[in-house]
Amino acid sequence: MSPRYLLASCVVLLLSGCEIPGVYPDPKIAAREADAKATGGACRHALRGIEDCYTLNPKASKALVFAGWKEMDTYMRENKIEGVASVVKIPVDGSAPVEEAVASSKEKAAPEAKEPRSGKAKAS
DSSP states (O other): OOHHHHHHHHHHHHHTTSOOTTTSOOHHHHHHHHHHHHHHHHHHHTTOOHHHHHHHOTTSOHHHHHHHHHHHHHHHHHTTOOOOOEEEEOOTTOOOOEEEEOOOHHHHHSOSOOOOOOSSOOOO
């Protein structure tokens, strides 16, 4: 074997265990993309229109938000899942909207007056 082949094989062996910058996708970008898809899915589950979702999440990629929204829509239709309605209250001072979940009919029917729990057992 010539020294040239030996040197080339050593270089290949050394580089095989390295992570070369720029070869793999940036994990921050992948996380942002996954976040945008999850946001779209959450908007669909919350019975929110896609336009409202875009308005509430201006920094997210619209294409990825739509992809997540559409994917969740398909999933909910196939599995006959009902969405959970939410109410967004927009403050007068122009700060960020505050989201408040609407109670379902089962929660409204539950008795409101419950005895507070304490660590002590009642004596009979």
